[in-house]
Amino acid sequence: MTKHPGEWNNEGLAFFGNGQYKEALKCYDTALEIDPKFIQALNNKGNVLRLLKEYKKAIITFDKAISMDKENAELWVNKGAVYYEMDDYASAINCFDKALSINPEDNNALSNKGAALANSGDLESGMICFNKALKINPLDVNARINRDKLRDFLVGRE
Helix, strand or coil: CCCCHHHHHHHHHHHHHCCCHHHHHHHHHHHHHHCCCCHHHHHHHHHHHHHCCCHHHHHHHHHHHHHHCCCCHHHHHHHHHHHHHCCCHHHHHHHHHHHHHHCCCCHHHHHHHHHHHHHCCCHHHHHHHHHHHHHHCCCCHHHHHHHHHHHHHHHHHC
16 A cells, blocks of 8 residues: 555655765655645755755755745745854744744744845844744744854944
């Protein structure tokens, strides 16, 4: 009996959770052979490719998913994360802005945009993004850590 694409995707998630990224990638590819329009499998594949530092393939994968679901903020955030890891902060910010145009309260987009802004030299705008993220979710650990590091850096410059 053939597995359903969702089963392959779930198996990929299990491998992903164990740090077995190449095995996860095989599962996502199998799911996509069965259902090439399976957005979540494309998203998961893009995330694995990012972790494997196969950035161009990750961007292509996210672009394919986005072409089928342009209003999916998570896809834009994850594509932005690829650009961020490539130190292409301008492209990352554009992706995070697109996610925020879809969902203005997307914590991941706000926090990641804050980091990209800070790393590109716009420290004040980065701080604004971290503070917005923390207003939405005061328990956002990444936004809190990044905000505190940036605040300490700004205080140290005075």
